[in-house]
Amino acid sequence: METINKQIDISVIIPIYNEEQIIPELYERLHKTVVQISEHYELIFVNDGSEDYSLLELIKLSEQDERVFYINFSRNFGHQIAVTAGLDACKGKAVVIIDGDLQDPPELITDLYSKHKEGYEVVYAKRAERKGESFFKKSTAKLFYRVLKRITSINIPMDTGDFRLIDQKVVHYLKQMSEQNKFLRGQIAWLGFRQTQVLFNRDKRKYGKTGYSLSKMLHFAMDGITGFSDKPLQLVTKLGFTISFISFLIILYAVYSHFILDRTITGWTSLIISSMFIGGVQLISIGVIGEYISRINKNVLKRPMYIVEKSNIKKSNKTEVKKYVKI
Numbered sequence: 001m002e003t004i005n006k007q008i009d010i011s012v013i014i015p016i017y018n019e020e021q022i023i024p025e026l027y028e029r030l031h032k033t034v035v036q037i038s039e040h041y042e043l044i045f046v047n048d049g050s051e052d053y054s055l056l057e058l059i060k061l062s063e064q065d066e067r068v069f070y071i072n073f074s075r076n077f078g079h080q081i082a083v084t085a086g087l088d089a090c091k092g093k094a095v096v097i098i099d100g101d102l103q104d105p106p107e108l109i110t111d112l113y114s115k116h117k118e119g120y121e122v123v124y125a126k127r128a129e130r131k132g133e134s135f136f137k138k139s140t141a142k143l144f145y146r147v148l149k150r151i152t153s154i155n156i157p158m159d160t161g162d163f164r165l166i167d168q169k170v171v172h173y174l175k176q177m178s179e180q181n182k183f184l185r186g187q188i189a190w191l192g193f194r195q196t197q198v199l200f201n202r203d204k205r206k207y208g209k210t211g212y213s214l215s216k217m218l219h220f221a222m223d224g225i226t227g228f229s230d231k232p233l234q235l236v237t238k239l240g241f242t243i244s245f246i247s248f249l250i251i252l253y254a255v256y257s258h259f260i261l262d263r264t265i266t267g268w269t270s271l272i273i274s275s276m277f278i279g280g281v282q283l284i285s286i287g288v289i290g291e292y293i294s295r296i297n298k299n300v301l302k303r304p305m306y307i308v309e310k311s312n313i314k315k316s317n318k319t320e321v322k323k324y325v326k327i
C-alpha cells in the first residue's frame, strides 16, 4: 500500500534565519548524506522570518525535491521555536535537528544514525573544537554550561548545541512539554531515555553572521536557568537571611554604642554605603523573581507559539506517527 511506502525513516529539521547563500550547498550535503541512510527522508526547513531571499531558495528546492518541506513564519520567533515547529511537523522514525549555517557538518548524521541503530533514543553531537567563534562566546558558553550543571539536578550535556538525533518517541514526549520558553537541550535531557554522544569539530560560519545577538543569548540562558532550577530563588532567600543577620549585629552595636558608650558614629559615608548596598540587593532580588514571573505570565497567556504564514506541509499526519510510537 502507498502509505507503507510513504513511511519516513528520517526527518531533518533545519531552522533558517538569513541563510540564502548557503541553502543550495546545505541541501546538497544534507541530501547526499541522508539518502544513503534511506530514500524515505524529509527535510523540514523552518524559515524564521528571514529578511533575505531564504524563502525563495526553499520554495525552489521544494519544487525540485518533493522530500523538501518548508514552514514560513510570519516573523522572527527565535531559533528554539523554529525547531519546535519542525518537531510538530516531522514524521520520521528518527529525527535530526541541525543548524542551517553548516557549522554542524551534515555528514555527521551518518554517525548519529548508526548510534541510533545500536539502540540509543538520543544521540547528541558534542563539540570537541569550536572554530571561528569569538573568545567571548566560547568562554561565556563554557561558564554558562558549568553553572547550569551545578544548579540543576538534570544532566544537561556539556558543550552541545541542538545538533542531535532523537527518536520519534522522544519527539512525542517533547510535544507534551507545553512550556512557552523552550530550552530544548534541557528538555531532552530531562526526558531521559538512552542517551549517548558523538564528538565532532564545529566549523566556522561560511557566509552571513550569527543570528544570536547578545540579548537573544542572555534570554536563552535565562530560559535554561529558570526552566530547570529554583536555585536563584533559594539564593535570594539565603541572601536575605544572611544580610538580616549581619544587620541585626550592627543594630545591636549601634544601640550599645549610642546608649552605653554615649558615642554615636557620625557620618554620611556609612549611611550611604549601607542604603546603596541594600538597595542594590533588593533590586537584584526583585529582578530574579521578575524573571520567573514573566515566564509564568507567558504560560498563562497561552498564545500560539508561532504563526505559520505559508507552508507546503499538509495538515497533521498524527495517525501515521502513532504507528511506531508505542505509548
Ligand code: UDP
Binding pocket: 014, 015, 016, 017, 018, 019, 048, 076, 077, 078, 079, 082, 098, 099, 100, 101, 103, 209, 210, 211, 212
Ligand atoms: N536561527 C533562527 N532564528 C534566529 C536565529 C538563528 O532560526 O532568530 C537559526 C540560524 O539560521 C541557524 C541556527 O538557528 O541555522 C543557529 O543560529 P546561529 O548560527 O546564528 O547561532 P550560533 O551558531 O552563532 O550560535
Ligand code: MG
Binding pocket: 099, 101, 103, 205, 210
Ligand atoms: Mg551558527
